[in-house]
Amino acid sequence: MSNINDKPSEVWIKENHPENGLFRVYWKDIIDNYDGGATLDLDEGEGLRYEWYYKDGERADGPSYAWWPSGNIKQIRSYKDGKCDGLWIDWHDNGQKSSEKTYKDDKYDGLFTRWFENGQKKSEGTYKDAEKIKETFWYENGQEIPIFRKIDIETHSYCNRTCDFCSDYIYPRQFMKEMDKGVFSKIIDELVELGYDRYIFLFRYNEPLSNLPNINRCAAEVRKKLPKVKIGINTNGDYYRKGGRDGTEMADMIQKDIDADYLTIMDYDDKFEEFWDEDEDGGVRMMKFDSIGNMCDRGGTLKGKGYFDDPYNTDELRTEACYEPERVLAIDYLGNITFCCNFRIENPAHKDFIFGNIEDISIVEAYNRATEFRESVAKSIFPDPCKYCQMKPGRFSRDNPSIGNNMETYE
Numbered sequence: 001m002s003n004i005n006d007k008p009s010e011v012w013i014k015e016n017h018p019e020n021g022l023f024r025v026y027w028k029d030i031i032d033n034y035d036g037g038a039t040l041d042l043d044e045g046e047g048l049r050y051e052w053y054y055k056d057g058e059r060a061d062g063p064s065y066a067w068w069p070s071g072n073i074k075q076i077r078s079y080k081d082g083k084c085d086g087l088w089i090d091w092h093d094n095g096q097k098s099s100e101k102t103y104k105d106d107k108y109d110g111l112f113t114r115w116f117e118n119g120q121k122k123s124e125g126t127y128k129d130a131e132k133i134k135e136t137f138w139y140e141n142g143q144e145i146p147i148f149r150k151i152d153i154e155t156h157s158y159c160n161r162t163c164d165f166c167s168d169y170i171y172p173r174q175f176m177k178e179m180d181k182g183v184f185s186k187i188i189d190e191l192v193e194l195g196y197d198r199y200i201f202l203f204r205y206n207e208p209l210s211n212l213p214n215i216n217r218c219a220a221e222v223r224k225k226l227p228k229v230k231i232g233i234n235t236n237g238d239y240y241r242k243g244g245r246d247g248t249e250m251a252d253m254i255q256k257d258i259d260a261d262y263l264t265i266m267d268y269d270d271k272f273e274e275f276w277d278e279d280e281d282g283g284v285r286m287m288k289f290d291s292i293g294n295m296c297d298r299g300g301t302l303k304g305k306g307y308f309d310d311p312y313n314t315d316e317l318r319t320e321a322c323y324e325p326e327r328v329l330a331i332d333y334l335g336n337i338t339f340c341c342n343f344r345i346e347n348p349a350h351k352d353f354i355f356g357n358i359e360d361i362s363i364v365e366a367y368n369r370a371t372e373f374r375e376s377v378a379k380s381i382f383p384d385p386c387k388y389c390q391m392k393p394g395r396f397s398r399d400n401p402s403i404g405n406n407m408e409t410y411e
């Protein structure tokens with residue numbers, strides 16, 4: 001925000017603009033690009049700072065201009081009926097454009113772009129009906145910055161079950177191997193560098209609560225280094241089932257034991273009398289098996305097997321574009337990186353969709369390796385494992401998706 005004569009510029013402008021006619025303001029006693037004095041008197045001035053018209057106390061229809069102290073153009077704004085309307089362009093002091101966007105009736109509309117001072121694009125996105133539907137970001141060197149909405153980290157390998165709708169049915173995980181502490185820290189440190197501030201789910205094809213010291217250590221590191229991130233845990237509840245506890249008691253006990261913002265207890269066996277959806281303050285939900293929603297054969301791993309046994313329903317196969325690899329990062333307990341929750345290192349058909357190991361490459365490098373795949377599924381051109389995918393648009397595959405099992409809709 002800029003200042004004029006020790007006041008925020010909007011305040012000074014409000015106090016000094018005419019009811020009608022030309023408003024022309026000159027720089028005076030310049031401190032820096034954003035601070036200093038101003039005058040309405042040409043003879044006192046040190047170059048034009050603002051110029052636009054007023055009509056009945058509102059900005060008149062048409063452009064408004066602002067200049068840097070250097071004399072270079074800083075902004076062109078467009079107004080109609082006292083509202084932002086039309087093209088708004090900003091420039092850096094070196095003459096490079098810094099942003100361009102369009103307003104319609106006081107709201108963002110259509111494409112918007114921002115640039116660094118070196119001319120490199122900083123971000124580009126689109127607004128539709130005043131809602132941002134997409135934005136891509138780049139570093140100053142042109143490197144695209146991944147904007148994951150959800151990150152799954154498998155902090156250890158073990159699951160006590162082999163559910164027939166899970167790829168653990170084919171590749172059981174009844175052994176305990178913890179993710180290396182250094183590997184976990186490397187992931188979190190990279191996310192700190194990327195400024196990640198959304199959701200981390202501390203589970204994948206494992207049962208997180210089978211190893212409380214592990215999950216608590218990892219959650220504590222996330223809390224410490226990424227304080228804005230929300231932590232999610234999904235559990236089969238087996239480690240808290242004893243003694244005929246109902247769902248409420250179980251949720252209370254789990255919440256005492258772990259520090260998570262979202263907890264989902266899967267009632268796969270339909271054992272709990274009580275069923276509830278997300279509770280308002282604690283983010284706790286219990287899901288019964290039949291309310292899970294779109295079942296998916298995990299990128300073909302379960303095609304014709306387990307829950308997806310004969311007759312295999314090919315009517316359900318995905319036809320719509322997929323944005324999962326743009327929005328999801330998944331790292332298994334060995335550090336293997338992929339961008340879809342379905343892919344696993346154990347399945348030979350998925351090997352081309354494991355884009356490296358965090359011990360060898362960075363998340364951004366893996367993301368770059370996945371560019372062709374990401375762009376392809378976003379255009380509904382599906383490689384083999386995706387050809388069997390029944391994951392319906394909705395989770396990460398529409399403009400305003402939800403995380404988890406429709407847990408929350410968010411941008």
Ligand code: SF4
Nearest residue numbers: 159161163166168236
């Ligand atoms: S409990 Fe969860 S991770 Fe374990 S086999 Fe079942 S669905 Fe898979």
Ligand code: SF4
Nearest residue numbers: 299322324340386389
């Ligand atoms: S189409 Fe299915 S398997 Fe392929 S990336 Fe998307 S969600 Fe994953």
